[in-house]
Amino acid sequence: MLCQECQQRPASLHFTKIINGEKTEFHICETCAKDKGEYIPGSNSFSIHQLLSGLLDADQPFSSTKKQSFDTPRPELKCTHCGMTYQKFAELGRFGCAECYKSFDEKLDPVFKRIHGGNASHQGKIPKRKGKDLHVHRELEELKERLKELIENEAFEEAAETRDRIRSLETTLHKKGGE
Amino acid sequence: MSLESFISQAVSPWMKNEGPDADIVISSRVRLARNLQNVPFPILATEEQLQGIQHQVDHKFANHSHRQFGQLELLKMNDLKENEKRVLMEKHLISPNLANSAKEGAVLLSEDESLSVMINEEDHFRIQCLLSGFQLDEVLKFANSMDDWMEEKLDFGFDERRGYLTSCPTNVGTGLRSSVMMHLPALVLTKNLNRILPAINQLGLVVRGIYGEGSEALGNLFQISNQTTLGKSEQDIVEDLRSVVKQLIQHERAARELLSEESQNQLEDRIYRSYGILSYSRSMESKEAMQRLSDVRLGIDIGVIKDVNGKILNELMILTQPGFLQQYAGEQLGTSQRDERRAAIIRERLKLEGDI
Numbered sequence: 001m002l003c004q005e006c007q008q009r010p011a012s013l014h015f016t017k018i019i020n021g022e023k024t025e026f027h028i029c030e031t032c033a034k035d036k037g038e039y040i041p042g043s044n045s046f047s048i049h050q051l052l053s054g055l056l057d058a059d060q061p062f063s064s065t066k067k068q069s070f071d072t073p074r075p076e077l078k079c080t081h082c083g084m085t086y087q088k089f090a091e092l093g094r095f096g097c098a099e100c101y102k103s104f105d106e107k108l109d110p111v112f113k114r115i116h117g118g119n120a121s122h123q124g125k126i127p128k129r130k131g132k133d134l135h136v137h138r139e140l141e142e143l144k145e146r147l148k149e150l151i152e153n154e155a156f157e158e159a160a161e162t163r164d165r166i167r168s169l170e171t172t173l174h175k176k177g178g179e
Numbered sequence: 180m181s182l183e184s185f186i187s188q189a190v191s192p193w194m195k196n197e198g199p200d201a202d203i204v205i206s207s208r209v210r211l212a213r214n215l216q217n218v219p220f221p222i223l224a225t226e227e228q229l230q231g232i233q234h235q236v237d238h239k240f241a242n243h244s245h246r247q248f249g250q251l252e253l254l255k256m257n258d259l260k261e262n263e264k265r266v267l268m269e270k271h272l273i274s275p276n277l278a279n280s281a282k283e284g285a286v287l288l289s290e291d292e293s294l295s296v297m298i299n300e301e302d303h304f305r306i307q308c309l310l311s312g313f314q315l316d317e318v319l320k321f322a323n324s325m326d327d328w329m330e331e332k333l334d335f336g337f338d339e340r341r342g343y344l345t346s347c348p349t350n351v352g353t354g355l356r357s358s359v360m361m362h363l364p365a366l367v368l369t370k371n372l373n374r375i376l377p378a379i380n381q382l383g384l385v386v387r388g389i390y391g392e393g394s395e396a397l398g399n400l401f402q403i404s405n406q407t408t409l410g411k412s413e414q415d416i417v418e419d420l421r422s423v424v425k426q427l428i429q430h431e432r433a434a435r436e437l438l439s440e441e442s443q444n445q446l447e448d449r450i451y452r453s454y455g456i457l458s459y460s461r462s463m464e465s466k467e468a469m470q471r472l473s474d475v476r477l478g479i480d481i482g483v484i485k486d487v488n489g490k491i492l493n494e495l496m497i498l499t500q501p502g503f504l505q506q507y508a509g510e511q512l513g514t515s516q517r518d519e520r521r522a523a524i525i526r527e528r529l530k531l532e533g534d535i
Contacts, residue, residue, distance in 0.1 A: 010514075056348075082219045094301070097219040098336030098344040101351075108341075108348075112409055115349055117383055119410020122342025124353035125323070127330045130337055 005032035056090040056111055079103040133173065140169050185254070186266050186506060189498040190490075191292035191309075197490070198312020202480040203428050205360040205400065205493065208271075209318040209417075210307040211326050212345045212354035216336040220346040221282060221299045229283035229299045236298055239332045240287055247324055248289035256284040262511075265502030271309060276300055294325060301346050302354075304329065313424065315357060315417050323413075342409065352409030357417050359424050364399040364477045365434035366427075372401075375430065383407050384423055398469030398496060403427070435481055450478035458529050462515070463522040468499050472525075487532045495525055 003011045004027050011027035077086035084096030086104055095101065101108070112120040126134045143166050150159035198207070214220060218228050233255065241253035256264060256277065264278040272292060277284045277300045287296040297305040306329070308322040329335075336344035342352035350356070366372040376386055387402045403424060405416045438446050453474035456463075463471075476492040478484040497503060499521045505512050508520060 082223055084223065092222065093348070094222050094346045095220060095344070095348070096223040098214055098216050098338075101338055101341055101344050111348060112341075112351065116352070116407040116409035119352075119407065121340050121410065122338075122352045123410055123415075124342055124355070124412045125326075127335055127337050128327060129330055130335065131339075134339055 001027050003027065003029035003032055005029070056093060077104060077107070136169055136173055140166060140173075143169070185252075185270075185272070185288060185292065186263050189270075189503060190494045191270055191272075193291050193293035193309060194311050194493060195490070196311055198310055198314045200428055201312040202489070203361055203363070203431050204313040204424065205362055206271075206309055206311055207314045207318050207357075207359050208307065208309045209315070209322040209355065209357045210305050211322050212302040212343065212350045212356075213304040213306065213326065213329070214302050214336045214344060214346065216334045218303065221301065221303065222346060224299075226283060232303055233283055233285050233298060235333065236285070236287055236296070240296075240329070245289065245294075245325065245328060247321055248291070248294045250290050251287050251294075252290075253285055253287050256280070256286075262502055262505050266506050269497055269500045269502045273297055274300060274305075294321065296325065296329075302350070313359065313428075315359070315421050315424075319355075319357065319413060319417050349406075350408050353411070353413050353416065355408055355413050355416055356404055357420050358402050358404030359420070361401050361403060361424070361427060361431075362399055362473065362476060363401055363427065363431050364473050365438050366431050367399050368438060369434045371430065371434055375427070379403065379423055382419065382423060384420060397466060398473040400469075400473070400496075435477070439481055447478075447483055450474050450483050454478065454484060454529075457525050459526065460522040462518040463525070464518055465499060465501070465521065468521055468525065469496060472496055487529065491528060491532055495528060498524060498528075 001011045003009050006029065009029035009031060012029055013033050014025070014027050078084070079096055079100040080103055081099035082096035084100050084103075086107065089095060089100065089104065095104075109120045126138070143162055147159055147162045147166065150156075150162060194206075198204070215232065218224055218232065221229060224232075233253075237253050240251055242250065244250050254267075259267075264273070267273045267286065268275055268278045270292070272288060272295045273286050274297065277286065277297050280300070283299050285298040287298065289295070293309055295307050295309075297307065306322050306325050308318040308325070310318050310321075338344055343354040345351050345354050363372060366375070379386055383406050385404055385406050387404070403420065405420055408416070411419075453471040457468075457471050457475060472492050472495055475484060475487065476489060479487055479489045479492070498507075501512075501517055504517050504520045504524070507524075508516075512520065
C-alpha cells in the first residue's frame with residue numbers, strides 16, 4: 001500500500017482516528033507522518049496526554065472559579081516549588097513535581113474522580129519508612145470501626161481488648177510527638 | 180552479565196521457565212511508578228538533576244545484589260547505539276518512550292531480565308517485573324520488594340491522601356499498572372473477542388496491542404491492563420485483572436474446542452498452510468510473520484502440530500523484529516533485506532526443530 005500523502009513511499013504507519021464518533025483510517029509513510037506532526041516514533045501523538053488535556057481544561061467552569069471571575073481576577077494557580085501553572089498543567093496533562101499536587105489540590109478532586117472511576121483518594125500501599133505513622137493511623141481507623149461493630153454486637157470482652165489496643169497505639173503516637 | 184548478553188539473547192532467561200497457563204498467557208507484568216519528593220519530574224527537570232538521579236541509582240543500586248534478582252546492572256541510554264535500544268525495547272525491557280527520549284534515561288536490569296527499573300522516563304523510576312505465564316501475584320510481590328528496597332534509600336513523593344505522586348494524573352495513587360499478554364487466536368477467529376472487549380472496558384480494564392498504548396494487536400497478541408490506579412489497593416487491582424484474565428482463558432479454550440470440533444479440517448488447513456509458508460518462504464513481512472506464527476502456535480497448543488516446541492515461537496516473535504534482525508546482521512537493513520532475513524531465520528529455526 002502506498003502512502004496516501006506522497007503516493008510514493010510505501011505506507012508503514014496505519015492509524016485509526018476517531019473524532020466525535022467518526023472513524024477515519026490513515027495509511028502514511030514515516031516521512032510524511034513526521035512532516036504532518038502526526039507521529040514521532042514511540043511518542044505516540046494520539047496519547048493519553050492529549051485526551052487528558054481536554055479533561056483538565058483550565059477554562060472549565062469549576063464552580064468556585066466561575067463565581068470569582070465576575071469580580072476580581074483570580075491570581076493564577078501556580079506550583080510554589082517548580083513554577084508549573086495550572087494552565088500549563090492542563091495543556092501538558094502532566095504535573096511538574098510532587099509539590100504540584102498540593103498547589104493544585106483545590107482543583108484535583110473532580111479531575112481524579114473522572115479519571116479513576118469516581119475515586120480521589122489512595123487506598124493502597126504506604127511506604128514503610130516514610131509512612132510509618134500512617135500505618136498506625138490506618139490501623140487505628142480500622143480498630144475504631146471494629147470497636148463500633150463489636151459494641152453493636154455486644155461482644156464486650158473483645159471490645160475491651162480492642163479498646164486497649166487503640167489506647168496503646170494512641171499513646172505510642174503521642175510519645176513520638178505525632179498528631 | 181554484560182550489555183552484550185542483554186542485547187544478543189532473544190529470549191530473556193525469565194521466559195525459559197514456562198509459567199502457569201502458558202498456552203494462552205504469554206507473560207504477566209507489573210510496573211510501579213515512583214518519583215523523588217524533591218526533584219521536578221523528568222518533564223521539567225534539568226539535565227543536571229536527571230544526571231543526579233542516575234548517579235544515585237548507580238551508587239546505591241547498580242552492581243549490588245538484590246535478594247530476589249541477583250546482580251543489577253545500569254545501562255545508560257546515551258551509551259547505547261540506536262539499534263541496541265531497539266533490541267531492549269523489543270524485549271520489553273524498556274519502553275519506546277525511554278528509547279527515543281533525548282534526556283538522561285537509563286535502565287537498571289536484573290540478571291535474568293525479569294526486573295527492570297527505567298530511570299527518567301515519564302517518572303523518575305518505573306519498576307517493572309515480568310514473568311512467563313499467568314503469575315500476577317508473583318510479579319506484584321517481586322516489584323513490591325524492589326520498591327521496598329529502593330524506598331529504604333530514597334525519598335519517594337508520597338501523600339497520605341493521594342498516594343504515590345506521579346507525573347501523569349492517570350498513574351497517581353498506587354502507580355500500579357498490571358498487565359498480561361495473551362494469545363487469543365480462537366477468540367479472534369470466531370469473532371468473539373469483539374463481543375467481549377466492551378465488557379472488559381466497562382470493568383475499568385484496557386485491551387491493547389503488544390507495545391502498549393496506541394499499538395496494533397499483531398499475531399493475535401493482546402495486552403490487558405488496569406486503567407485506574409487510585410481508590411483501590413494493589414491487591415484489589417490485580418484481583419480484578421486476574422478474574423477477567425481467568426474468564427478470557429476459559430473463553431479462549433472453549434473457542435479452541437469449538438473450532439476443533441466444528442471446523443477441524445478448515446482449522447488444520449489454516450495451521451498447516453501457515454506452517455508450510457513459514458517453512459519455505461524466501462521473504463516475509465513482519466505482520467505476516469506474526470500472523471503465521473500465531474497460527475502455528477495455535478496448532479501446537481491444540482496438538483495439531485506435534486514436533487515443534489511452543490517456546491520457539493515466542494522466541495521467533497521477538498527475533499524477527501527489525502531491531503533483532505539488524506543486530507544479528509550487524510548492519511542497517513532495508514525493508515526488503517529485513518523481509519528476506521526474517522524468512523531465513525524462521526526457516527532455519529523450524530528446520531532445526533523438525534530435525535530433533
